[in-house]
Amino acid sequence: MPTGQPAIEPSRQEQKSERARLLLCESTVTCLTQYGYAETSISRVLAIAGVSKGALQHHYPTKEDLMAATAQHLLRRPLQQQPWSKQDRALSDPATREAALAKWLKNTWDKMINTGPYQALLEILLATRTDPVLHKRINRELEDSIRVIDEHFCQQYPDLNQASKAQLQALLCANRCLLRGLLIEAQYGLTSAAQKLVLKQWWQMLTPLLLGHFDSTSQLGETA
């Protein structure tokens, strides 16, 4: 039935609109990674997208609308990040677990943080510090995004008590922070070898603590 449930298939106009919005957001991302937040202007985004000013203003009336939409676009991207293993629960073997975790850690850096889109997101994030209006528009989605990722990670653990979960979240937060900071550090005077060494060292510190919570009896590095 073509029109059995109305609004189930997007109309041609809706498709067009969505494609246009996507193009604009992606152009904004390109602009942010290439020129930074301070130098990201409406006209520059327009030039990259190859559309007119009126088109942009039709979809996103103000620059703030465009930025909020772009942030949303960027935040929804990493949620596709795979968990430890494609198939659920093949992590009964400790060695498998460690390998899967190592892969996840590496993946987080290679495919999530150390990428153009994340640079763009970082530009927006830093800008929101001094832009309360934009901050308010993005904050909720941002917190949700983090929560989902953390939750997703924790679900790999069979049964997690409150204290263990708190520590895990702290470790995940630390991981985010370190990688984010490393992305910035990598801009100046950090050789590729030095960067690898830092990552190796960090993962070496992190891995046993993350794996430790699988056996509820042995909890390495317990806090308090």
Next chain:
Amino acid sequence: MPTGQPAIEPSRQEQKSERARLLLCESTVTCLTQYGYAETSISRVLAIAGVSKGALQHHYPTKEDLMAATAQHLLRRPLQQQPWSKQDRALSDPATREAALAKWLKNTWDKMINTGPYQALLEILLATRTDPVLHKRINRELEDSIRVIDEHFCQQYPDLNQASKAQLQALLCANRCLLRGLLIEAQYGLTSAAQKLVLKQWWQMLTPLLLGHFDSTSQLGETA
């Protein structure tokens, strides 16, 4: 002898000039922390400093000059950071060492990273990613600043072989990165308690590795 060696005491004009430059740089810092890089304009700095446009342009002809000088001003600040102990070498006792290190770690966060001036520096650093000209002007001083801090830290160790030093530098870099990332994370949805937990966890992971290099025999978490 007042004029024994000429040009030893700064002339009145030089004093005036230096005071003006300092005022301008500090106003720029205020502007950066308050409004961010994108919203830091000449006129805003002028308003904060309370001087005329001509005055600024006399000391710093272009905005880039002002930013470079401000970055320099900010980079020279943290070098006053104290080492582990005020007096050299009172670290023979392991317990004293640990206490001194804990203090140093806490101090690095409280007095160096988690501050307005560092926020300002971070704004400039992120901006340099997409501003090659500014990047080039600042890069050397930036690298030097890091190197000095690292070197200063390593000097606390009596005799350090090459491998140990490499690991120490990786750990110090990781520390910088994590704290920098935490500063950004703290902007959104990170409770004060959660932040403390992350810091506590991180310091707990870091401390034994940093202290391990005092005894050249036992090297914890050795790499490769």
Next chain:
DNA sequence: TAAAACCATCCAATCGTATTGTTTTTTTTC
């Protein structure tokens, strides 16, 4: 025919910089 998508142009405001003039300090010269 109405609405959505898109385009071309215009607008006031602000950007960073250049220009010119005034005041203060330093240097030169008698």
Next chain:
DNA sequence: GAAAAAAAACAATACGATTGGATGGTTTTA
């Protein structure tokens, strides 16, 4: 050592370019 010339510090204003946003018209889709 005081007057004159030079230079530095600072101020006021002007300038072209660009900013984000507004307006009115044209094409496409419903």
